[in-house]
Amino acid sequence: MKKVQTGTVIEFYTNSCLVESNNQRIACTGLKNVVVGDVVDIELTQDTSKPSGKITKIYPRNSILKKIGPYKSKPLASNITHLCILVTSKPKTTKEFIDKYLVLASKFNLSVLLLNNKTDIEDNAIEELLNTYKDYEIIRISAKSGSNFQELKKWILGKSIIFVGNSGSGKSTITSKLIGKDLKTNKLSNNQGVHTTSISSLYKIDDVSSVIDSPGVRDIEISYLSKEEILTGFPEIFEASKKCKYNNCNHLNNDDCEVINSLKSNIIDSSRYQNYIKFIKNLENV
Ligand SMILES: Nc1nc2c(ncn2[C@@H]2O[C@H](COP(=O)(O)OP(=O)(O)OP(=O)(O)O)[C@@H](O)[C@H]2O)c(=O)[nH]1
Numbered sequence: 001m002k003k004v005q006t007g008t009v010i011e012f013y014t015n016s017c018l019v020e021s022n023n024q025r026i027a028c029t030g031l032k033n034v035v036v037g038d039v040v041d042i043e044l045t046q047d048t049s050k051p052s053g054k055i056t057k058i059y060p061r062n063s064i065l066k067k068i069g070p071y072k073s074k075p076l077a078s079n080i081t082h083l084c085i086l087v088t089s090k091p092k093t094t095k096e097f098i099d100k101y102l103v104l105a106s107k108f109n110l111s112v113l114l115l116n117n118k119t120d121i122e123d124n125a126i127e128e129l130l131n132t133y134k135d136y137e138i139i140r141i142s143a144k145s146g147s148n149f150q151e152l153k154k155w156i157l158g159k160s161i162i163f164v165g166n167s168g169s170g171k172s173t174i175t176s177k178l179i180g181k182d183l184k185t186n187k188l189s190n191n192q193g194v195h196t197t198s199i200s201s202l203y204k205i206d207d208v209s210s211v212i213d214s215p216g217v218r219d220i221e222i223s224y225l226s227k228e229e230i231l232t233g234f235p236e237i238f239e240a241s242k243k244c245k246y247n248n249c250n251h252l253n254n255d256d257c258e259v260i261n262s263l264k265s266n267i268i269d270s271s272r273y274q275n276y277i278k279f280i281k282n283l284e285n286v
């Protein structure tokens, strides 16, 4: 009988993937629909000097994060508990970018951490931005100086997280520091030695905690979601909408609309409202 063992998919390529099992990294083929984070059974190939194997089973996923396209969705990672959105002044993270990720996190039932990195760079605007998200969990660190890094380390214990955000926000630098191994990072404004991350990789911190470093993105697509999915991604607007007296209200210009009332009394932040309306108007199906 062939030897079967269980492991975690830590990297995925076009026709193969890398599985970590019993502290070994094993190149595997088989089962096309695996994704980083999947727990799998692999059948070891006995006749090669380098460990290799074939995936025979994917265990049920606790969670999945997908990129949503017009015709099909592409899984990005599975079995994660938290989406950790990088927020930096350089490159500048926009509220629109954060709001899109918050909508995605809500769609896929993931908890969120806003990780403000590069606090060593002075920028007053960042506190104004973070204030808009005061109801979310926020940790401020500098991966460069190490400031507050212990708080992040403590927070990660027992969680499976994916770092997402703009290219150059520090995802790989932070991952390197967490795992104590130098990953290639992206030197900003320097054409030589640019090491922007090109695939997602999972790193185990300990038996119960792991992080996925993902490639940086400029923008994310949410225009193929439904109106309801956008609305539930804005919990404060969703709450007000439930009290709105109109059926099918667009929450734009109806007299005494509860969403507009909440906006006027600052229960809803105006930038959040603007982005909500923008996302709804951009939907492909309305
Ligand atoms: N000043 C400052 N620079 C930082 C900090 N953290 C990371 N950097 C720098 O930011 C640049 C980009 O860092 P990376 O870790 O490669 O960024 P990334 O998010 O992985 O980028 P992509 O892989 O392209 O998505 C590097 O030059 C880092 O040295 C920080 O806390 N402060």
Ligand SMILES: [Mg+2]
Binding pocket: 171, 172, 173, 185, 186, 195, 196, 197, 213, 214, 215, 216
């Ligand atoms: Mg990177």
Ligand SMILES: [Zn+2]
Binding pocket: 241, 244, 245, 246, 249, 250, 251, 252, 254, 257, 258, 259, 260
């Ligand atoms: Zn309304």
